[in-house]
Amino acid sequence: MKIFCASLALSASLVFFNLVATPKTRAVLTSDGALPVATPTPLTRPRTVGTASSQPDLGPGASLHGRQIFPADNPWNQEISNAPVDPNSNQIIASIDADARLHPDFGTVYRGAPNGIPYVVVAGSQPLVPIGFRSYGDQSDPGPYPVPRNAPIEGGAGSDGDRHVLVIDRDGWKLYELFAARPLNNGMSWNAASGAVFDLKSNALRPDGWTSADAAGLPIFPGLVRYDEVFEQREIKHALRFTVQKSRRAYVFPARHYASSDENQNLPPMGMRVRLRASFDISSYSTANQVILRALKKYGMFVADNGPSWFLSGAPDPRWSDADLSLLKNIKGFNFEVVRMDRIVTK
Template identity: 50%
Template sequence: MGGCALFPADSHWYASVADLPVHPSSDDWVAAIGVDATVHPDFGSGSFEGGPIGIPVTLVDDRVPDVAVTFDFADESDPGPYPIPEDALIEGGPDADGDRHVLLVDTDACTLHELYDARPTDGTAWTAGSGAIFDLASNALRPDGWTSADAAGLPILPGLVRFEEVQAGVVDHAIRMTAPRTDRSWIWPARHQAGAADDPTLPPMGAWFRLDPTIDPTDFPAQARPIVVALQTHGAILADNGSAWFISGVPDDRWDNDALRALRDIPGDRFVAVDTAGLLVDPDSGAARGPGSPSGRQSSRLSGASRIETAVAISRAQFPEGADTVYLARADNTVDAVAGGVLTDGPILLVPQCGQLPAVVAEEIARLDPSRVVALGGTGAVCDTILEDARTA
């Protein structure tokens, strides 16, 4: 984001939980959150009660002056100062009564600054309930027992669904979620609790939930599919008290709220809590190993909601700065794509044999800005209409 990676590649946020065992307390924790309650995307386009829908992010650089912040929970907050511009985005808007999170990414220092219940007091100072500063190049966790801008003591930003990810066809990280009542305990990777009772049938902060892999992502609208895949592959981490199965994201006017609303068809009983012991490298580190990998090597997936979107995800990962050449291969018969695997000067994007060029492919070609587009195979593999649409994308 802004040229900064959101934590190292082996961060627990990027770990796959697809093959982790079910936690012994899974049934209790899912029941406590609600088996009939459904997934609710707590983000979208437009506004609600005068503010954006979701948790916004403000990008800053070293030209933004540092500001003093006074904290209610100063003993568990990083003192700062914090680079807060005058136009910093506040969750819910400037007049909100809710959590009022402020998330700041310093794109020069590659640091993340997060505040809870943030309020400007004058032109030079702010107050907040709590605050945390994270080095985006580090897997270091908060001191054990410390909060952050979130009840679990975790950073908020890496768990947010962002429109750009969905547009590219892949959400490659765990998603932040909330639950109505939690135990007064926490488990890795969380560092803090805000529980309602000492009750082991309630989920602790840091509980990690995985969506049923038999749910077919293609049954959902395009904007919802990568989110379904992410919940199946990377899961959702319980990070705060709130409504049942609410998942968090960044507001964006490009969200299709009707498409996101389709996620509400997923009930809580399609989730299980997973046992993350196999991911743990060090209890004081957010680094994760791949399941069953004592070497500490991470295993993960680079995927999309379809093979076409997977090819786009690979393209974005391997050619982040664009490419001079883009190759097209037929999606439903990948012989040409396999044969073209020796080509290294540009990505191979998958397309239908004929018809309409998928929007996600057109957007990726525009991002790559190639000087030429090459179809692999004859017109029986990729027709001239598709090739011309790709050339002009």
């Protein structure tokens, strides 16, 4: 995440934590809040496609079995395939780089660590721990948060990158997110630059002008490409998340915060949504990649942070095929168009 405030600029990390359990592992949480190492489920095990009424699993990268994030009428779940194109679409796409390639910023392993933004699903009984904020406490939701002692950190324990920590309480159906998170006292408390709590049963937004654990003031988790959706549900029913190298000093709904001082109107504001053009032929792609590409046509993706342009976010999983995901790089910026923006906030 990069937040334009007191010249803070933290580059997005491309290396991530090393998980032992796979997303199908059911980890039992201990009384002290730790997530013990569990035996991975064999990949040859017959898979049952979950339904929206199924209970999410517990543990790092756990399957949600189709349970919907946010209400059906939430912006993340809004279909935009027939929405008007923004009149400034071509100029904005050019400013992002029309010739740059889409980059799946997730997969199996990159430079020795799992590749993607991790998450962990916990039970409602997960112990709450104190959270201290060192940078944006005035724009953060106060703790305590139900963060396990060994919750997965983006980039791993030694990362100097964004160090996001995402926790989903499956019983309370709430999302807890931290930016630049570091465990203290062996994880009995945590320190972070910023943090946000989202009620996944509600459409409530952050206060106007507030950041979150992401630059745009949006939640991170709903915008991730996840293995369980691609291979179990075989459908992604929500918008995704991507980054741009240069953004505008502005934001549009549902974003609540900008991360730039540049007022160039051809630059993308935070919260801007793009979609893959309807005319783009996806028939030559694998079944898995077609799931992702259909979502990009139907729901699009939000500008959520500053970072390398056209980097599409997802959660790591050892079962991804990196070779197959890399074929998404054949898609370029000019294959996208900007969905019409209404009120652009520049204050």
